[in-house]
Amino acid sequence: MDASNPQSEALAPLAFNDLAAQQDRIKDRIDAAIADVLARGQYILGPQVAELEGALAKFCGATHCVACANGTDALSLVLMAEDIGAGDAVFVPSFTFVATAEAVSGRGATPVFVDIDAATYNMDDASLGRAIDAAKTAGLRPRMVIAVDLYGQPADYETLGAVALENGLTLVADAAQSFGATMGGKGVGALADYTTTSFFPAKPLGCYGDGGAIFTEDGTKADILRSLRFHGKGRHKYENVRVGLNSRLDTLQAAILLVKLDIFADEIAARQEIATRYGEILRGVETPVVAPSATSVWAQYTVRLPESIDRETVQTACGKAGVPTVVYYPIPLHQQPAYAQHPCDPAGLGRSEEAAARVLSLPMHPYLTPEIQTRVAQTLAAALQEPA
Numbered sequence: 001m002d003a004s005n006p007q008s009e010a011l012a013p014l015a016f017n018d019l020a021a022q023q024d025r026i027k028d029r030i031d032a033a034i035a036d037v038l039a040r041g042q043y044i045l046g047p048q049v050a051e052l053e054g055a056l057a058k059f060c061g062a063t064h065c066v067a068c069a070n071g072t073d074a075l076s077l078v079l080m081a082e083d084i085g086a087g088d089a090v091f092v093p094s095f096t097f098v099a100t101a102e103a104v105s106g107r108g109a110t111p112v113f114v115d116i117d118a119a120t121y122n123m124d125d126a127s128l129g130r131a132i133d134a135a136k137t138a139g140l141r142p143r144m145v146i147a148v149d150l151y152g153q154p155a156d157y158e159t160l161g162a163v164a165l166e167n168g169l170t171l172v173a174d175a176a177q178s179f180g181a182t183m184g185g186k187g188v189g190a191l192a193d194y195t196t197t198s199f200f201p202a203k204p205l206g207c208y209g210d211g212g213a214i215f216t217e218d219g220t221k222a223d224i225l226r227s228l229r230f231h232g233k234g235r236h237k238y239e240n241v242r243v244g245l246n247s248r249l250d251t252l253q254a255a256i257l258l259v260k261l262d263i264f265a266d267e268i269a270a271r272q273e274i275a276t277r278y279g280e281i282l283r284g285v286e287t288p289v290v291a292p293s294a295t296s297v298w299a300q301y302t303v304r305l306p307e308s309i310d311r312e313t314v315q316t317a318c319g320k321a322g323v324p325t326v327v328y329y330p331i332p333l334h335q336q337p338a339y340a341q342h343p344c345d346p347a348g349l350g351r352s353e354e355a356a357a358r359v360l361s362l363p364m365h366p367y368l369t370p371e372i373q374t375r376v377a378q379t380l381a382a383a384l385q386e387p388a
């Protein structure tokens with residue numbers, strides 16, 4: 001390519017998630033926040049951690065927030081707080097990031113895979129009911145359901161909560177992708193018994209490393225979680241009253257998140273505008289469906305390709321034109337070698353398998369311009385017309 005040709009400059013590869021654009025906006029404040037941490041020297045559980053916990057709880061309307069090292073640990077800590085282990089069944093969607101099931105297996109419990117709703121990609125309540133029966137038949141104790149808010153949209157907690165209540169299960173929201181979203185006017189963080197989230201850099205609210213948090217209304221459980229994240233500490237750090245983890249959020253990351261939280265509501269509004277515009281201009285694909293009572297934070301903008309289309313061919317054509325695309329997730333967990341032995345909804349997980357075969361995520365971040373969106377839409381339309 002000729003670099004002096006303005007045409008080739010216009011076709012420079014796009015960012016899938018442009019964290020540099022965000023950094024440009026807040027660089028001075030981030031630098032000041034980091035300098036403040038260095039000046040105080042309290043690198044572990046410094047004052048910024050408690051300040052962030054308070055600010056996050058307030059943002060989403062939860063009572064308690066306990067920060068921890070990452071979103072996977074957040075799930076492990078919840079499983080530990082509920083004493084879940086060998087012989088216990090924990091119901092998880094098959095169409096999710098592996099961490100949801102990994103945390104369960106890591107505690108020695110059994111993940112039981114549930115299918116999704118075809119429109120929202122979130123856990124289906126009828127499938128959950130069948131999976132509970134299957135777990136009992138397999139001799140497991142049903143204990144917990146971990147719903148996932150895939151791509152940034154909350155699962156249907158009202159319906160899932162009714163099934164959980166009926167069966168005596170603890171309801172957990174894996175909100176690694178959805179912090180900042182709402183359902184029925186309530187914030188993610190206040191929709192389940194526990195909500196876990198992640199501050200991995202690419203999540204809607206991300207730090208500059210690993211980070212996570214847990215939300216709950218239960219003060220006793222919040223205290224247990226604070227103990228568990230600090231080696232099971234008791235009244236002081238050298239009294240150990242339970243077996244815990246080393247899973248604290250770094251003060252540096254808390255300070256960075258406090259700056260990012262300041263612009264988060266504005267970024268969520270921008271994501272919504274961008275998602276609406278994508279919905280208007282994309283052709284030849286099924287665009288995302290958000291339940292009428294919900295809002296999404298659009299962690300991903302994920303379309304479904306027609307069945308007749310070869311996804312790899314589309315991805316290659318888009319990639320050549322500088323438009324990155326990603327498949328979240330190509331293999332449902334019940335088909336993963338490390339998880340295939342676990343029980344599933346006996347009716348099968350056909351909707352998870354179909355989604356895994358046909359979804360495609362497009363560039364999405366709060367700094368996407370209308371011009372770039374038009375380029376994405378035109379590139380995708382052109383790619384779809386290519387012979388498979």
Ligand SMILES: *Cc1c(COP(=O)(O)O)cnc(C)c1O
Nearest residue numbers: 070071072097099100176198200
């Ligand atoms: C990112 C993610 C996690 C794990 O978060 P980490 O902070 O990377 O450990 C868990 N569940 C889902 C659905 C995720 O997207």
